[in-house]
Amino acid sequence: MKKMLKYLSPFAPDQSGACGVLYELGGLIVICDAGGCAGNICGFDEPRWFTKKSAVFSAGLRDMDAIMGRDDRLIDKLSKAYNQLGGEFAAIVATPVPAVIGTDMKALKRMAEKRLGIPCITANAIGTRYFDEGEEEAWLNLFKEFAGKSSSDGEKAESKTESTHIGVLGATPLETGYATAEPLLEMVKAEGVESPVIYGMGSDLEVIRNISSIKENYVVSPAGLKTAKYLEEEFGIPYSVGFPFIPEDVKRNVADSIDSLLSVLIIHTQFAANEMRNQIRTNKDNVKVDCATFFMQSRDYAEEGDLRLSGEDDLAELVAKNNYDLIIADSDFERLLTASGYTGKFVDFPHFAVSGRMNDDSVMFFS
Numbered sequence: 001m002k003k004m005l006k007y008l009s010p011f012a013p014d015q016s017g018a019c020g021v022l023y024e025l026g027g028l029i030v031i032c033d034a035g036g037c038a039g040n041i042c043g044f045d046e047p048r049w050f051t052k053k054s055a056v057f058s059a060g061l062r063d064m065d066a067i068m069g070r071d072d073r074l075i076d077k078l079s080k081a082y083n084q085l086g087g088e089f090a091a092i093v094a095t096p097v098p099a100v101i102g103t104d105m106k107a108l109k110r111m112a113e114k115r116l117g118i119p120c121i122t123a124n125a126i127g128t129r130y131f132d133e134g135e136e137e138a139w140l141n142l143f144k145e146f147a148g149k150s151s152s153d154g155e156k157a158e159s160k161t162e163s164t165h166i167g168v169l170g171a172t173p174l175e176t177g178y179a180t181a182e183p184l185l186e187m188v189k190a191e192g193v194e195s196p197v198i199y200g201m202g203s204d205l206e207v208i209r210n211i212s213s214i215k216e217n218y219v220v221s222p223a224g225l226k227t228a229k230y231l232e233e234e235f236g237i238p239y240s241v242g243f244p245f246i247p248e249d250v251k252r253n254v255a256d257s258i259d260s261l262l263s264v265l266i267i268h269t270q271f272a273a274n275e276m277r278n279q280i281r282t283n284k285d286n287v288k289v290d291c292a293t294f295f296m297q298s299r300d301y302a303e304e305g306d307l308r309l310s311g312e313d314d315l316a317e318l319v320a321k322n323n324y325d326l327i328i329a330d331s332d333f334e335r336l337l338t339a340s341g342y343t344g345k346f347v348d349f350p351h352f353a354v355s356g357r358m359n360d361d362s363v364m365f366f367s
Contacts, residue, residue: 005311005312006312006336007312007335007336007339008312008332008333008336008354009332009354009355011130011131011294011295011353011354012044012045012130012131012174012352012353012354013045013125013127013128013129013130013131013134014123014125014126014127014128014129014130014131014133014134014135014137015031015037015041015093015094015095015123015125015127015134016040016041016045016046016131016134016174017125017130017131017132017133017134017135017136017138017172017174017223018091018093018123018125018134018135018137018138019031019041019045019046019056019093019134019138020045020046020131020135020172020173020174020200021134021135021138021139021142021172021200022091022093022121022138022142022200023046023048023052023054023056023200024048024052024054024200024201024202024203024204025088025089025142025200025204025205025208026087026088026089026204026205027055027087027088027089027090027091027121027205028055028057028078028081028082028085028086028087028089028090028091029054029055029056029057029090029091029093030057030058030059030074030077030078030081030090030091030092030093031056031057031058031059031093031095032059032061032074032092032093032094032095032097032098032103032108033058033059033061033095033097034058034059034060034061034062034097035058035060037058037095037096037097037127038056038057038058039058041056042056044356045131045174045353045356046173047173047179047352047358048173048179051179051180055081055085055087057077057081059074059077060077061073061074061097071103071104071107071108071111072111074092074108075108075111075112075115078090078092078112078115078116079115079116082116082118087118088118088151088205089118089119089120089121089145089146089205090112090113090116090118090119090120090121091120091121091122091123092105092108092109092112092120092121092122092123093122093123093125093134093138094122094123094124094125094126095125095126095127096126096127096128099124099125099126099127105122105123105124106122108120108122109121109122119145119146121138121141121142121145122141123137123138123141124137125137130294130295130296130353131174131295131353132174132175132221132222132223132269132295132296132353133223133296135170135172135174135175135221135223135224136222136223136224136225136226136227136296139169139170139199139223139224139226139227140226140227140230142208142227143208143211143227143230143231144230146205146208146209147208147209147211147231147234147235148209148211148212148234148235149209150209151205151206151209162213163212163213163214163215164195164213164215165195165196165197165207165213165214165215166188166193166194166195166196166197166214166215166216166217166218167196167197167199167207167214167216167217167218167237168184168188168193168196168197168198168199168217168218168220169199169217169218169219169220169221169224169227169228169239170219170220170221170222170223170224171184171198171199171200171201171220171221171245172200172201172221173352173358174352174353175220175221175223175269175272175352175353176220176245176352176359177245177247177350177351177352177357177358177359178245178358178359179358180201180202181198181201181202181203182202183359184198184201184202184245185198185202187244187245188218188244190244191242191244193218193244196218197214211231211235211237212235214231214237215237216237216238216239216240217231217232217237217238217239217240218239218240218241218242219239219240219241219242219271220241220242220243220244220245220271221243221269221271221296222269222270222271222295222296222297222298222301223296225241225298241271241301242271242275243269243271243272243274243275244275245272245359246272246275246276246279246349247350247359250276250328250347250348250349250350251279253347253348254276254279254280254326254328254347255283257326257345257347258280258283258284258287258326259284260325261284261287261325261326261345262287262288262325263287263288263289263290263322263323263324263325263326264277264280264287264288264289264290264324264325264326264327264328265289265290265291265292265318265319265322265324265326265327265328265329266289266290266291266292266327266328266329266349267291267292267293267294267309267315267327267328267329267330267333267349268291268293268328268329268330268349268351269293269295269296269351270291270293270295270296270297270298270301270302270306271301272349272351273291273292273293274291274301276328276349277289277291288305290305290306290307290318290322290324291303291305291306291307292306292307292308292309292315292318293307293308293309294308294309294310294354295308295353312336315333315336315337315340316336316339316340319337319340319341319342320340320341324342324344325344325345326344326345326346326347327342327344327345327346327347328346328347328349329346329348329349329351330348330349330350330351330354330355330357331346331348331350331355331357332354332355333354334346
């Protein structure tokens with residue numbers, strides 16, 4: 001059966017991706033569910049939940065409230081939470097429940113803004129897509145709501161700041177495997193990027209409001225491409241792409257394995273896989289390297305032979321068809337690869353959205 005998982009655990013879903021984008025920005029985040037989705041997001045898909053405070057709530061919808069679409073009950077709860085805690089903005093993140101009953105997220109946005117008097121962002125997650133699609137929507141809605149606008153009245157602010165920073169767009173724990181901004185900033189600086197600022201990690205909403213301080217965006221995930229294009233069109237900010245967050249031990253293990261290789265498969269998010277491919281070619285230019293991903297794939301940054309996988313069968317067929325000497329992927333894929341008959345070399349390249357394994361040693365997390 002297509003997309004049935006026999007060897008892999010379910011990947012982080014779109015509602016987790018949306019919450020991950022907004023987590024550090026000072027908003028009041030409401031997960032529109034009965035309680036289960038919020039528990040999965042905070043307990044499994046958000047490592048910062050254990051080290052950094054954020055106002056994340058479950059709507060706690062009762063069965064009949066959800067079935068009858070009692071949006072007024074949700075807004076009442078949101079208003080009470082705002083009166084107690086405040087917040088720069090409200091965010092309502094959908095889940096399978098509102099997706100199934102056809103909740104009007106635009107109407108919820110208008111109702112929340114009228115009641116609370118602050119901006120509201122919505123993410124129309126449905127729970128059956130992966131984390132990066134939720135991130136994509138959250139990034140775009142966030143920047144459309146706040147980029148270049150003053151905090152007082154929401155009107156477009158005049159540009160008075162010299163453009164000095166490089167904005168890193170798309171870096172979240174689910175994408176990078178790091179729960180804090182410090183190691184990410186160090187790795188970006190090591191690539192020669194001066195004055196980087198990471199949107200949504202180690203920075204607040206003022207960085208987005210003061211978008212005139214950004215001279216270029218550095219996009220590290222396909223989930224950030226739509227937003228980067230929007231900022232280029234709206235504010236004239238150019239962008240480039242890359243992924244400087246490959247752990248050093250992964251680089252070493254790959255370098256130790258490539259001497260006799262003729263063909264390699266890399267399974268990760270697209271930009272991470274592309275960066276790993278570039279590093280392999282730097283050391284050995286006559287090796288065939290294919291990149292595959294279960295997540296978003298932009299054809300603008302794909303090569304012939306790259307593939308977007310829709311299920312375990314796709315990966316099994318790809319491995320059976322090609323005699324790869326080395327596969328680089330999260331170790332959660334090993335069982336599937338072995339079952340597919342693969343007997344070549346394997347290098348572990350952790351991906352938090354796949355296995356729940358972090359690269360950041362400062363954060364203890366259960367896989």
